[in-house]
Amino acid sequence: MKLYLRLLLLTAFGFLAVSSYAQQHKTGTKKAPAKKPVAGLSASIAAGQKVYSQYCISCHQADGGGVQHMNPPLIKTTYVLGDKSKINKIVLNGFSEDVDINGDSYSNTMPSFDMLKDQEIADVLTYVRNSFTNKASAVKVSEVTPLRGKK
Amino acid sequence: MKNKFLITSLLSTVAVVGLLSFTTPGKKHIATHNAENAGLKLPAGFKADVIADNLGTARHIAVTPQGDIFVKINYNARRNKDAKGIVVLHDNGGGTATVKTSFGNFAGTGVYVKNGYLYASSDVDVFRYKLNDKNEVIDPDKPERIVTGLISRHEHEAKAILLDNAGNLYVNIGAYSNSCQEKDRQKGSMGQKGCPILDSAAGIWQFKANKPDQHYGDGIRYATGLRNVVGMDWNTELNQLFVMQHGRDQLHDIFPDMFTVQQSALLPAECLYAIKKGDNAGWPYIYYDQQQHKKILAPEYGGDGKKTGGENAIDPAVAFPGHLAPNGLLFYTGNQFPAKYKNGAFIAFHGSWNRAPEPQAGYFVVFQPFKDGKPFGYWEVFADGFAGTPEQVASGRADHRPCGLAQAADGSIYVTDDSKGTIYKISYKK
Numbered sequence: 001m002k003l004y005l006r007l008l009l010l011t012a013f014g015f016l017a018v019s020s021y022a023q024q025h026k027t028g029t030k031k032a033p034a035k036k037p038v039a040g041l042s043a044s045i046a047a048g049q050k051v052y053s054q055y056c057i058s059c060h061q062a063d064g065g066g067v068q069h070m071n072p073p074l075i076k077t078t079y080v081l082g083d084k085s086k087i088n089k090i091v092l093n094g095f096s097e098d099v100d101i102n103g104d105s106y107s108n109t110m111p112s113f114d115m116l117k118d119q120e121i122a123d124v125l126t127y128v129r130n131s132f133t134n135k136a137s138a139v140k141v142s143e144v145t146p147l148r149g150k151k
Numbered sequence: 152m153k154n155k156f157l158i159t160s161l162l163s164t165v166a167v168v169g170l171l172s173f174t175t176p177g178k179k180h181i182a183t184h185n186a187e188n189a190g191l192k193l194p195a196g197f198k199a200d201v202i203a204d205n206l207g208t209a210r211h212i213a214v215t216p217q218g219d220i221f222v223k224i225n226y227n228a229r230r231n232k233d234a235k236g237i238v239v240l241h242d243n244g245g246g247t248a249t250v251k252t253s254f255g256n257f258a259g260t261g262v263y264v265k266n267g268y269l270y271a272s273s274d275v276d277v278f279r280y281k282l283n284d285k286n287e288v289i290d291p292d293k294p295e296r297i298v299t300g301l302i303s304r305h306e307h308e309a310k311a312i313l314l315d316n317a318g319n320l321y322v323n324i325g326a327y328s329n330s331c332q333e334k335d336r337q338k339g340s341m342g343q344k345g346c347p348i349l350d351s352a353a354g355i356w357q358f359k360a361n362k363p364d365q366h367y368g369d370g371i372r373y374a375t376g377l378r379n380v381v382g383m384d385w386n387t388e389l390n391q392l393f394v395m396q397h398g399r400d401q402l403h404d405i406f407p408d409m410f411t412v413q414q415s416a417l418l419p420a421e422c423l424y425a426i427k428k429g430d431n432a433g434w435p436y437i438y439y440d441q442q443q444h445k446k447i448l449a450p451e452y453g454g455d456g457k458k459t460g461g462e463n464a465i466d467p468a469v470a471f472p473g474h475l476a477p478n479g480l481l482f483y484t485g486n487q488f489p490a491k492y493k494n495g496a497f498i499a500f501h502g503s504w505n506r507a508p509e510p511q512a513g514y515f516v517v518f519q520p521f522k523d524g525k526p527f528g529y530w531e532v533f534a535d536g537f538a539g540t541p542e543q544v545a546s547g548r549a550d551h552r553p554c555g556l557a558q559a560a561d562g563s564i565y566v567t568d569d570s571k572g573t574i575y576k577i578s579y580k581k
Contacts, residue, residue, distance in 0.1 A: 057507050058400075058505060058507050058508070065548065100229060104227070107305045109336050111336040115338065
């Protein structure tokens, strides 16, 4: 019983130690002088969120979780985190294949969003790759432009 | 020393967190089912039991007078080649059931029992199995293919089925499109002239119930202009087909200048139609606006949210709010429930997704009273709480999603859930 209590205390302390360390670490990064790429990233994420709310949210939902058997989730999937040219092309050309993602099947029509500007596509994909617990590099305009018109 | 301490506590933290994450979902699940009425909210005098669970994507359901239950499972055929498409339960009474067997190497939605046969559909075919005098399948490995080659193209693939009393089989073939635009679901894209989808989909087809290997050419387009129907039932009082249409999506996404996000969340109506042979419900040229009580010209075909259209299209019998996704329809003919339920319609609403970013809705079973074959008074929510908390309704992250409905031999009703594979039995306590 005593041992159990001690273990519990240790655990609680462990929690505190880890979380306070993490907090310090976090604020540390925030306080560091903003480097240009970081500022660029947060601006792109903010702009991308606006694009997402306008064009993506009705199918992929506010939490990026998609819709059961219809609209794929955007949370930690290889489509979102993997090869950037693949997801760029999906936004540009649309997508209407049946796919399996993390064990579940999805089937619906995603239209082309080629009416968006290259900057808007870069922003929305940067937002998606850095939201819903995703963490991945930004998508640059230079990575979108060459893919226009390519299937 | 300090390091060692940190490591010990870290390890135990991980262990505790790990343990929590393993036990919590299971616990929650059991708690839901142990809760009164399996977590459902029901009218006074009714009770609910979970009679089966974890069956997978449990879609439609059919029953026999002997208390056997056939549940159609829409498993992922690409991943689970050995899964079974039909699960057979036996209702033991007292809120319990036993899994008897499972068979059928095709996924899909539709299942129906009639005249000594079990009918079941994949997304392209309809099969039937002969039943013995106890209504058990005689040879589960050798179904007879009745219809084949139906269109299934990434949208509205489910083939709901039923039989009438004159040897006819009815199959829903949903539109492989939202609103027959030149480019499906594309912002601003206009409607295809003389929508070609209507030739082979977006309607109810009638086939012979006993003729093998029928194709489109053997069938009759019984009703058209129905975007997608999943819930349908034969009204025995009127000897007539009734269907629930899933209305179109994305009015705002496609025509943001004409429809606000809020309008798009509520429009158009999900409609109950009483169908006669040759009827046209108007898709894709019109939709039904339940606020204006009018058939409105679709924006893809020159509409603006106000212009009416569809002079030749039928009116709905009942119009429900948008995007609730009616997947099950059942006319209640039993004697167990109080008199007001007799010959009325239960509708299982799977729950919305196309209302985002507005709150989602649905995930309940509704009752629409009928009198003398006509809707009588307003519909009401009959069974609610499938989703879990109000937050789960609003976000659409529902625990359970109602799909299929059937009337039990004892006059109770069954509700399937295609999210967790739960089968509910709802009864009236005398």
